[in-house]
Amino acid sequence: QVQLVESGGGLVQAGGSLRLSCAASGRTFSSYAMGWFRQAPGKEREFVATISWSGGSTYYADSVKGRFTISRDNAKKTVYLQMNSLKPEDTAVYSCAAKRGVTGTVPGEYDYWGQGTQVTVSS
Numbered sequence: 557q558v559q560l561v562e563s564g565g566g567l568v569q570a571g572g573s574l575r576l577s578c579a580a581s582g583r584t585f586s587s588y589a590m591g592w593f594r595q596a597p598g599k600e601r602e603f604v605a606t607i608s609w610s611g612g613s614t615y616y617a618d619s620v621k622g623r624f625t626i627s628r629d630n631a632k633k634t635v636y637l638q639m640n641s642l643k644p645e646d647t648a649v650y651s652c653a654a655k656r657g658v659t660g661t662v663p664g665e666y667d668y669w670g671q672g673t674q675v676t677v678s679s
């Protein structure tokens with residue numbers, strides 16, 4: 557069982573930065589691939605970034621590539637999403653998720669979810 561709690565969201569101006577954190581409980585955190593997803597009002601949940609259990613493999617949605625960086629610290633049981641050059645279209649609730657096995661981009665592949673943190677980017 558893994559419980560996930562996100563933090564770090566907030567209101568930021570376009571061009572600004574935020575760093576989201578996702579703290580996990582459970583002894584097997586290091587065996588899970590992790591992902592960040594987001595959902596804007598009236599839209600479906602979409603993939604943002606994913607990282608392998610070791611941190612050696614990452615993958616990003618085209619919309620955030622070059623602006624966002626996913627990382628993890630297994631000793632701290634935490635995964636991060638550094639978001640730079642934020643745009644108004646990045647406004648959404650951001651959620652982290654954990655899955656067994658390899659990285660993935662489909663929400664249905666993930667076993668555990670946090671409740672999310674709101675990110676709002678003003679123009």
